Amino acid sequence: LVNQLPEANFVLLRHLFGVLHHIEQNSVVNQMNAFNLALCIAPNMLWLPSPTGPEEESRSTKKVAMLVQFLIENSAEIFGGDIASLF
16 A cells, blocks of 8 residues: 555655654663554544544544554565665
8 A cells, every 4th residue: 555655655654654663773762662652643643534432533543553553663664674774
């Protein structure tokens, strides 16, 4: 799916997840592992298109956090092995 994105969107996601991956690589020092980063960033990345109840929003937030965590943990495979060299 990532490869089907427009080039500008792909580049933006690549850089964003490059930063998140870099932060996660230093989690021993900063305590921000992929799970913690996902909990912080996920609510700002994706949300339901229409208002729903709190239970549905909670389920949706958990799913998005799992997706963001997966993307952080696998960013080199998803966005290219040279993602660390962006910085």
